[in-house]
Structure formats: structure tokens, C-alpha cells
Amino acid sequence: MALDFTPVWQGLPTLLAGALVTIEVTAASLGLGCFLGLLVGIGRLSPKRRILYGICTAYLTFIRGTPLLVQLFLLFFGLPQFGILLPAFMCGVLGLGIYSGAYVSEIVRGSIQSIDRGQMEAARSLGMPYRMAMRKVILPQAFVRMIPPLGNEFIALIKNSALVSLLTIDDVMHEGEKIISVSYRSLEVYLAIAVIYLVLTSLTTLFLRRTERTLRADGRV
Amino acid sequence: MGQAIVEVRNLGKRFGEHQVLRSIDLTVEPSQVVVIIGPSGSGKSTFLRCLNGLETAEQGTVRICGHPLVEDGRMIDEAQLNQVRTDVGMVFQAFNLFPHLTVLENITLAPRSLGRLSHRQAEQEARAFLEKVGLTEKAHVYPGTLSGGQKQRVAIARALAMRPQVMMFDEATSALDPELVGEVLQVIKGLAGEGMTMLIVTHEMGFAREVADTVVVMDHGGIVEQGPPGEIFTAPKEARTRGFLQAVLGRT
Secondary structure, three states, X not given: OOOOOHHHHHHHHHHHHHHHHHHHHHHHHHHXXXXXXXXXXXXXXXXXXXXXXXXXXXXXXXXXXXXXXXXXXXXXXXXXXHOOOOOHHHHHHHHHHHHHHHXXXXXXXXXXXXXXXXXXXXXXXXXXXXXXXXXXXXXXXXXXXXXXXXXXXXXXXXXXXXHHHHHOOOOHHHHHHHHHHHHOOHHHHHHHHHHHHHHHHXXXXXXXXXXXXXXXXXXXX | OOOOOEEEEEEEEEEOOEEEEEEEEEEEOOOOEEEEEOOOOOOHHHHHHHOOOXXXXXXXXEEEOOEEEEEOOEEOXXXXXXXXXXXXXXXXXXXXXXXXXXXXXXXXXXXXXXXXXXXXXXXXXHHHXXXXXXXXXXXXXXXXXXXXXXXXXXXXXXXXXXXXXXXXXXXXXXXXXXXXXXXXXXXXXXXXXOOOEEEEEOOOHHHHHHHOOEEEXXXXXXXXXXXXXXXHHHOOOOHHHHHHHHHXXXXX
16 A cells, blocks of 8 residues: 555645644643643642632532543533524634643642742741732742643643634644545544644753753852 | 730640640840740740740730730630731741742842832842842842851841741751851851840850840740850759750760
């Protein structure tokens, strides 16, 4: 059996356009995920605030305990029953963002708790209120420690974003499937898709590694 | 005498079953240097940490410059606590400098963030304090590049930048290599000479004797005795004080 990449070359412009959509979906959901993750991660720092802690923990449990695909379908096929009809792109970003927010929140919480207790004590004993100490002393240090695990999360998100093709979003996966449906060249097209994801994830890894090195080079960490 | 800087009445605290502080009374007058000594686990550090609210006491009263911190076993609320804390400078055994900020930023962070000083004023004052601790040339380096003694001197400058009414030293030299202890003690002595009110927990007996107006001996969470250093070190009244001094000074 001979491999025939002609459909891939012919469809390359649409595949690359799809890759751009993949990047958009991933970037937007990463933004949402980091925002949610920061709120939930900080919310779970203080079990004494029962209601806040309870809400955050419930969110975390549900999101981590159910498949991403089910969550996406709940948004895309479930919400319309209540008359809430969101555009596919928004469903994809919401679904992925809410999903990754759960994982980011644990990264945030872990990094904050890894900062020596003395840092908070020193800031508080200078008269800084808790929130100010958190913002100016703890979080800047915690952020640096978040970068490697956040990088992993980012890469997982790029790969997970393939699922949004099932919500009719024209990402690289969906574009590829369209090419397959007319050319029947599954192996070649899926290989091409794999390569595109690999390039995206590798570039991300490279970028993150450089960022981390720059921060460490300052002797600040 | 004017108003007491630190006033402690019947202070008590327990960790679960364990009574860590028992009915402590202490008054620190302006410009007085009080040194607290005693065996490890005697509650010295916990006591000091109760005086700026890092630990919560369950019994007694603490006043800083007349402002209540603990009133009949009840802590004041957060906003008041933040206010009182600006009057109390704290220096920790582990320095606790902010590693992501330069030396100068370490010192200016609190005065600037709390709106006490403008950026420029804060930097000017910070440089003055750096000069006082002898580290002018280190203004723009990160703490990670400093020696332990230098770190602790920066920590002292950082605490001074809030212009506290009293400085507290929680075993400030215990984490230092022996050859670096002297430079830190020198700075503390300098502060004493300027009339700074201080509460010092230390294991450096020679230093205690030299710098203290009053020496307080603690054991098992209580004050065993207190008095001028000449009295405590040469003619202690209590057997427990004698035992402790013999153990640390190696005399029999």
C-alpha cells in the first residue's frame, strides 16, 4: 500500500487555518483557565471560609471527576434546552477553560503553599494586610514556581482542544476530518494533524523553557 | 517615665494541652533594652510572636504604645492589628527577606505599599538605613547573593523603615555562621546606643550582658526572674536561673 500525501498538500491551507483556530481556542481557554484557577486556588487556601471553600471544592471535584467530552456536550447540547444557545467557539472556550481552571487551581494552591511561611510572616509583621502581602510578596514568588506545571497544563490543553472539533468548530482536527471525508486518506491526514500538534506543543515547550531560564538567571528564585 | 512601649499583663497561651505561656507580666519603657534568655522550648519566641500578633494569645492583655493588641484574652481585629504591627519591628532568625526583590525594594516595599512614603522618599530613607547597617553598596542586588550576616542587616534595615516604636529580635543570630554573628550584634548595639527600645531573644550571653538594661529569664513558659544583667549573671536568685547559666556558660 502506497502512501499518498497529495490530499494533505492540497488541503494544507485549510489545515493551517484550522491550526490557527486551535491556537485561538487554546489561548482563550488558557486565559480563562488561569483566571478561574487563580480564584479557585486562592479560595481553597482557607478552609475556614466554609462557603467559598465548599464552592471551590465542589467545582474541582465535578470538573476533575467527569470527562471533558461530557462537559463540552453539556454546554453545547445541554444548555440549549434552557434556551441558552452559545456559539460553538464560545462553548469550546468555556468548556476547555472551565476544565483547565480546575487543574490550574491545584497548581496555584500548591505553589502558594510551597512558599516559606516566613515570607507571609515577614510581610504581615511590617504591617501589610493579608491581601497586599499575597499580591506583593507571595504571588510573585509563587508564579515562578507555577511556570513548569503550567507549561504541562498548557500542552495538555493544546491536545485536549482536539475535542472541540466535535462541537463543529473548524480547528485543525475538524479541517482534517473534512479532508478525509472526501479523500479517504485517513492515515496520511491524521499523520499530518499529529505533526501540526507536535509542532505547536514543541514550540510551547521551547518558549516556556526559555521564560523559566530568564527568570532563574536573575537569581530571583 | 513616660508611657510604656510594651505592656504585658497576665499573658497566657496554650497549644492544645500544652501551656506554652503562663501569666507573663512585663513592661518595657522607652529606650529600654530587654533581653530574654532561657532554655530552648521555654516559650521565648512564642512570647515575642504574641507581641505582634503572629501568635494569638488566649489570656491576658498586651498593649503596644498604649494601643491594645490583646485585651482580656481577645485579639483585636485585623485592621487594628495591621496598624499596631507598624509600631513593632520584627527581625527573624531565618531573615525572611523577599527573594524576588532587590535589597532596596525589600526595604521600601512596606512603606510604599502602605502609602506612608512616596517612591522617592522611601528610596532616600532606605538608603539611609542601608548606610546605618553598612550595606550601601548592596542596594541593587538580590538577597540570594548576600551572606547570612548581610541578609540579617538588610532585614534590620527593612524593619527600621517602618519607623517602629520597638524592635524585636527573635534569635537574630542563631542561623549565622560564628564569624558573621559579630557584624549583626554590632548593628543592634548601635541601635541601643541611639535609644531604640528593644526586646531581644538571644543565646549570646556575652551580648546580653553587654547590651541589656534588663535581663528576663524564662523557663516552662513563665518568667523565672528579671533584673539588671549584673544581678542576673553574677548573683541570680533562682536555682533555675543558676542551672541554665551554668549549662550555657559551661561553669560549674
